[in-house]
Amino acid sequence: MEARSDAALVAQVIAGDGEAFAHLLRRYRDAHLRFATRMLGNRDDADEALQSAFLRAFRSLAKCVEPERFGAWLYRIVVNECRTLAARRAHRERSLVRDPATLGTLAERDDPVGSDALREEIQHALDGLTPEHREAFVLKHVEELSYEEMAEVTGAGVSALKMRVKRACQQLQGLLEEAYHD
C-alpha cells in the first residue's frame, strides 16, 4: 500500500511526477464509486462521472489549497460531476421513476435482503427522488457522512440537509412500503 500522504502525492504531481496521481486515483476510486453509482443508478454513468471527476481534479490540482485534505476536495468534485451528469441525463430521459405498479410487485417476492434484485428495486426507488434528496440520503445513510461533512461536500446548510434526508426517507418509504408489506 502506498504510504505517502495525500499532500505529498499532490506536491509530487505538481512538481512534475504525473505517475503519483495514480496513487491518489487508487486511494479514492472505490470509495467514490459506490456514491456515484447510487446517485446515477448505474455503473456506466458512475464510471463516466468518476473519470471526469478525477481528470478535473488532476487539471485543477494547483488550486487544491489544502492538499492534506485532498479527499474532501475530491469528494466535492465527485458530487458536482454526479450532479452535472444527472442533470444532463434527466434532460435526455425525463422519467427515471418506474411504474408504481411494477414497483408494487416487489411485495409478491421474498428476496433476501442484499440480493441484486432487491438492490435494483431499491435503486429504482432511489432514482425516483429528486437529485438533491437522493444526494442527501446517499451521503447520510449509505456513505454515513456526518451532517457537517455533508455540508462541506455539498455546499448546503446542515438544516437544509437534515430536511432533505427526512423527506427522502419518507418518499422512499412511500415508494417501497408495498415491498415490505407482510
Added chain:
Amino acid sequence: MTDRPDPLSETPGERAFLERITPPLKAPETHKAGFEDRVMEIVRAEAPLRYPGARAPWWRRPRTLRLSPLAGLGLAAGFAGLVALGTLATADRFGAGEGRPVAATVDTVHLVRFAISAPEARTVALVGDFNGWTKGGTELSASAVAGVWTITLPLPPGRHQYAFLIDGERWVIDPTAIIVRDDFGTETSVVTVSGARAT
C-alpha cells in the same frame, strides 16, 4: 420545561425501515475494466504540459499566455483605437461629403491576441464559439519566442468560449482564465470582449 423532540430526527419506524433498505445499498461496487488505464492515459498525456516541474524555464512552462480579462479589455481597447482610425479613413474615402456617421462600425472590431506556450507542439489551433468549434479553421503561428504560438483575431463584443487544440487532438484550456463547462460537460476558457466604443 421539557425538550421537544427534533422533528427532523428519525422515528423508530424510519430507523427500522433504514435498517432494512440500506445494507444492499452499501454493497461495494467495482469499476469497469480499464478505468485506471483510461484516466492515467490522459493524465500522462497532459502532465508534461500542465506540470512540467518547478525547475523548467519560464518559457517552457505550460501556462497559457492569454491575457486576463482585465488586461484583455485594455488591449482590445488599444487595438480598437487603431482600427477606429482605419475605419474613419475608409469612411472619409468613401463617405466624404455625404454626411454619413463614421463611428457606426467602430465598435464592431476588437482585436484580441491569443497565445500559448507549447514547445513540443507541431500545430496549435484555436477553437471556439466564434469559429463554430471547427478544428483547423484558426491556426496559431509560431512567434519569435521559442515555443510560443500566437494569433490575433477580430472578435465582436461579448463573451466567447474557446480552447486550444494541440496537434489536432489535445484539448488545452487556460487554467488561469475563467473556466466553464459546455452542455456536454467539456471545459472551455472564456474571454470577454468589451462592448465599449473606441471613440
